[in-house]
Amino acid sequence: MEIYLPVAEMSVYWLVMIGLGLGVGFLSGMFGVGGGFLMTPLLVFSGIPSTVAVATTLSHVTASSVSGALAQWRKNAVDFTMAGVMLGGGVVGTVLGVWLFAHLRRQGQMDLIVSLTYVIMLGSIGTIMLRESLTTLTAYRSGQAPSSRPVNHVWIHRLPWKMRFRQSRLYISVIPPVVLGFFVGALGAIMGIGGGFIIVPAMIYLLRMPTNVVMGTSLVQIVALTAITTVLQATSNYSVDIVLALLLVIGGVVGAQMGVRAGAKLRGEQLRLLLAIVVLTVCLGLLWGLIAHPGDVYSLTLGVA
Amino acid sequence: MKRLVLTAALMMGLTGAARGEDLVSGISQDIIEITSNYTGTDIVVFGAIERPRAAQGRAIAVVVRGPSTLLTVRRRDRVAGVWVNRDSAKFDGMPSYYYLASTEPVDRLAPPRVLTRHGIGAEYLQPAAVGSHHDARPFREAALRYLKQDGLYKEAPGTIDFLSETLFRTRIPVPGEVARGQYNVEVYLLRDGEVVSAQSTPLFIDQTGIERRLFNLAHNAPLAYGLICVFMAMLLGWISSVLFRRPA
Numbered sequence: 001m002e003i004y005l006p007v008a009e010m011s012v013y014w015l016v017m018i019g020l021g022l023g024v025g026f027l028s029g030m031f032g033v034g035g036g037f038l039m040t041p042l043l044v045f046s047g048i049p050s051t052v053a054v055a056t057t058l059s060h061v062t063a064s065s066v067s068g069a070l071a072q073w074r075k076n077a078v079d080f081t082m083a084g085v086m087l088g089g090g091v092v093g094t095v096l097g098v099w100l101f102a103h104l105r106r107q108g109q110m111d112l113i114v115s116l117t118y119v120i121m122l123g124s125i126g127t128i129m130l131r132e133s134l135t136t137l138t139a140y141r142s143g144q145a146p147s148s149r150p151v152n153h154v155w156i157h158r159l160p161w162k163m164r165f166r167q168s169r170l171y172i173s174v175i176p177p178v179v180l181g182f183f184v185g186a187l188g189a190i191m192g193i194g195g196g197f198i199i200v201p202a203m204i205y206l207l208r209m210p211t212n213v214v215m216g217t218s219l220v221q222i223v224a225l226t227a228i229t230t231v232l233q234a235t236s237n238y239s240v241d242i243v244l245a246l247l248l249v250i251g252g253v254v255g256a257q258m259g260v261r262a263g264a265k266l267r268g269e270q271l272r273l274l275l276a277i278v279v280l281t282v283c284l285g286l287l288w289g290l291i292a293h294p295g296d297v298y299s300l301t302l303g304v305a
Numbered sequence: 306m307k308r309l310v311l312t313a314a315l316m317m318g319l320t321g322a323a324r325g326e327d328l329v330s331g332i333s334q335d336i337i338e339i340t341s342n343y344t345g346t347d348i349v350v351f352g353a354i355e356r357p358r359a360a361q362g363r364a365i366a367v368v369v370r371g372p373s374t375l376l377t378v379r380r381r382d383r384v385a386g387v388w389v390n391r392d393s394a395k396f397d398g399m400p401s402y403y404y405l406a407s408t409e410p411v412d413r414l415a416p417p418r419v420l421t422r423h424g425i426g427a428e429y430l431q432p433a434a435v436g437s438h439h440d441a442r443p444f445r446e447a448a449l450r451y452l453k454q455d456g457l458y459k460e461a462p463g464t465i466d467f468l469s470e471t472l473f474r475t476r477i478p479v480p481g482e483v484a485r486g487q488y489n490v491e492v493y494l495l496r497d498g499e500v501v502s503a504q505s506t507p508l509f510i511d512q513t514g515i516e517r518r519l520f521n522l523a524h525n526a527p528l529a530y531g532l533i534c535v536f537m538a539m540l541l542g543w544i545s546s547v548l549f550r551r552p553a
Contacts, residue, residue, distance in 0.1 A: 002342065004343045006519040007519070007520060009484075010482045011344050059537070062538040063538035063539070063541050066546070067549075108393060227538075230534055230538075231532060234531030234534065240530070242519055243341075249537065249541050254545060256545070291386055291387060293388075298379070300378050300447065300448050302374055302376060
């Protein structure tokens with residue numbers, strides 16, 4: 001059965017779209033990430049224009065992050081101060097990102113920038129996670145306790161404008177979280193991601209937040225940021241398709257709940273290893289698309305893009 | 306420009322009528338409404354030749370043109386191992402959809418001069434403006450190749466059925482992914498490589514019902530539309546977390 005998407009102006013098989021939402025939702029529930037980094041390329045691959053894919057994926061991320069954020073909130077595992085500070089940078093980044101998005105689209109460099117950013121981000125984060133999870137797993141296997149967290153980065157403590165984050169038991173400068181928020185906000189607007197796969201490692205390794213509040217805080221910040229970005233994309237690029245969003249969200253929220261259950265059966269290191277493999281696979285696929293000879297060196301865009 | 310050509314063609318048809326052979330034509334529907342289960346449809350174009358002369362040397366061409374659009378063609382080059390869009394060419398005023406049904410292959414309908422003037426045959430379509438810093442020909446060829454591949458430009462020689470000596474019809478597919486707006490269905494009667502009569506009928510393709518309302522909302526009240534999307538996503542996320550609350 002096909003359904004017509006009023007903004008994308010094309011028809012799709014609605015079961016396929018719900019299935020996409022379900023599959024990506026499952027992974028996002030399992031790994032605690034939004035799944036935008038998988039959803040956007042998959043939508044583009046199924047023929048959805050990349051502008052609509054980027055803008056509509058955000059709703060899917062909002063929906064699958066809401067239930068996670070609520071669960072973490074109930075466990076009192078959210079640092080709202082930290083989320084708020086990051087969001088401050090995030091809003092500025094999003095506005096810039098949405099503007100950059102429209103500009104790059106006119107220049108015809110949109111796809112290149114999106115792919116390059118994906119390859120760099122996914123490549124570095126995938127490699128870090130792979131190494132870290134393998135070290136921990138081998139440490140467990142050889143009977144040793146996993147090594148304690150390495151010492152803090154000294155330069156982060158030299159920065160001015162320090163602030164107390166009670167929930168995270170941190171007293172650090174607001175600059176790193178604001179910059180991180182800004183960066184993720186800009187990427188989110190360009191790539192159609194919530195940025196969980198960047199925020200979570202950055203919170204653990206860069207800001208040194210305690211692991212128990214990392215998930216909840218990143219989810220709250222993702223919900224807020226994707227909500228804002230959706231509204232910005234809708235008002236400046238008219239590229240959010242509500243029918244497509246509904247299909248992805250329905251699949252996504254069910255898949256996310258199933259994923260959470262499946263994830264509870266695995267250990268943290270095993271989860272990170274699996275996620276690292278998924279991330280690196282997507283990265284290699286995109287890298288191949290950049291360096292392999294395109295079957296046709298010409299490409300065509302219809303209408304005023 | 307196109308309108309001028311059409312008027313000229315119509316006038317030729319009228320003067321032709323005084324002398325003899327003429328054409329009347331119609332389409333099965335003049336509005337196509339896009340609803341939620343729209344996946345494309347067919348229209349039937351039919352016509353009759355009045356005061357017919359010998360079938361020898363006579364040809365019929367039916368052209369459907371979509372609303373005109375801007376085509377941007379980009380060429381990728383390898384820069385530091387990565388394929389990057391470098392040169393581009395823009396063709397303005399090209400139809401977003403083009404379909405030609407004819408009794409003969411395009412090249413046997415008329416000489417290139419006539420085909421170019423009336424825009425019969427995808428290869429003979431002239432853009433209103435070309436924006437390019439270099440030879441635009443390879444870019445134009447690439448554009449036509451893509452449009453044909455996507456089913457947006459199509460030529461179907463030999464698809465006009467004659468029901469009698471003078472009565473003919475042809476079935477024209479309108480795919481699911483076409484631009485909305487005004488289309489023109491043009492029927493040409495050619496004799497010995499010249500257009501002797503032509504008739505043009507508008508065809509409207511538009512969204513209707515809830516699709517229409519959603520599209521309008523997205524463009525006229527984008528803030529409300531964006532907020533509705535966010536609200537919907539959050540509501541469904543919350544509902545699912547309540548439904549699945551019972552811990553496994």
